Amino acid sequence: MISPAAADALENWLASSAALGGVAENTLTAYRADVVDFLAFMTEHLGQAQGLTALKSIRVPDMRAWMARTRATGVGPRSLARKLSAVKSFFRWLAEREDFDPTAVLSTRAPKFQRKLPRPLDEDSARAVIDTIEMQSQKPWVGARDVAVVTLLYGCGLRISEALGLNGSDAPLPQTLRIVGKGGKERIVPVIDAARAAVDGYLAQCPYPLEPDAPLFRGARGGRLSPRVLSGAMQATRMQLGLPATATPHAMRHSFATHLLEAGGDLRAIQELLGHASLSTTQAYTAVDTARLMDVYNKTHPKA
Incomplete structure (x- = not known):
């Protein structure tokens, strides 16, 4: 007591x-x-x-x-x-x-543990998820909704809570979004054309009116879309594509960061895009990239 x-x-x-x-x-x-x-x-x-x-x-x-x-x-x-x-x-x-x-x-010390590295999808798998997730619903507007959400996760690096927290006042999506993330930390996120097009496509089919203070992404009954519903669609998608259990909605955000890094993106810029308070959190992606490079090295180097 x-x-x-x-x-x-x-x-x-x-x-x-x-x-x-x-x-x-x-x-x-x-x-x-x-x-x-x-x-x-x-x-x-x-x-x-x-x-x-x-x-x-x-x-x-x-x-x-x-x-x-x-x-x-x-x-x-x-x-x-x-x-x-x-x-x-x-x-x-x-x-x-x-x-x-x-x-x-x-002064009590926390137990030591090995931090798990992010498990991103490769580029082809990320695209396949976006192309396939709409097939998991019998209602076209629901499929379009799920495509729009995962496109935001992968195209803009949003957390699922940030994407599902958007309201009608955020549409149509502008060139940049002001996102309030963990700890009230604000950041500016560029919105790619594919994400804007996906959201526009969803809104054109959504049976619920676009209201400024109402959720942008609606559940079947009109309320705010639940993360569990999107996770269920993602699970069905990865089973259809034969992807591992690590292919979750959050993995799309990991993929965003990893693919930017692989393309030569600056680590501090990626930190800002992700909304990480500490650069050390973002540096986990360098370990992912290093692991990928070592795998390529071991498979292709003539003396490996």
């Missing part, structure tokens, strides 16, 4: 994160779950509900005990690192308001 004071502090932190940090709703939901699990463990571990006074006295051994218990439940190092990040963010905010030293929590 979590004390009322701790529960209030948690909700205030989440509200602050939403208002000031522009944190997405799904991220807030994950933060809440992670911190609640932490506080519940500390209640059991220390034998008392974790009011603010108890939270201020958490020690390094307590943090180690929480991490060990969490790992023992089958949570992997990547997920544990995410949970620890949420707990640290909460304690950093709480310490500023309650004036205590959060070093025991903030």
Whole structure:
């Protein structure tokens, strides 16, 4: 059980994160779950509900005990690192308001894990997805909609949440889009002709009126298109094409970045197009490109 004071502090932190940090709703939901699990463990571990006074006295051994218990439940190092990040963010905010030293929590090191490299599609496969996904629906307007979305993901490097978050006021698509991404970070994204044409084709068939404050991409009942629906269409498409399970909607964004890099694109420019806060995130694509080059080298070099 979590004390009322701790529960209030948690909700205030989440509200602050939403208002000031522009944190997405799904991220807030994950933060809440992670911190609640932490506080519940500390209640059991220390034998008392974790009011603010108890939270201020958490020690390094307590943090180690929480991490060990969490790992023992089958949570992997990547997920544990995410949970620890949420707990640290909460304690950093709480310490500023309650004036205590959060070093025991903030100094806890996240477990090491090997970052997964992006799994892009090759250019032919990316084009095949765009050409094939409309076949997964019996309704022509739905097929046109799915083509428009995946074309935006691949042609503009949008996150699926960014594409599905567009409204009627964004149409017809201009030469550039102002996108608000993670953490409220804004970026300008060039819109290729193919993406504008795909969206225009969808709108010409969509049975719902184009309204400024309504979703641009509609579900079957007229509401905002769900990512799960698009993922289902993508799954059917990759099965038809014989593509691996890594061929997801997000893989289209990875493909956008990788293909730009392969064509000689500047890494910092790609960082801006993707909306990455840190260049280190974008640098993962250099590892993908290096792996591709080494594969070509090993297959073609006469002495390989």
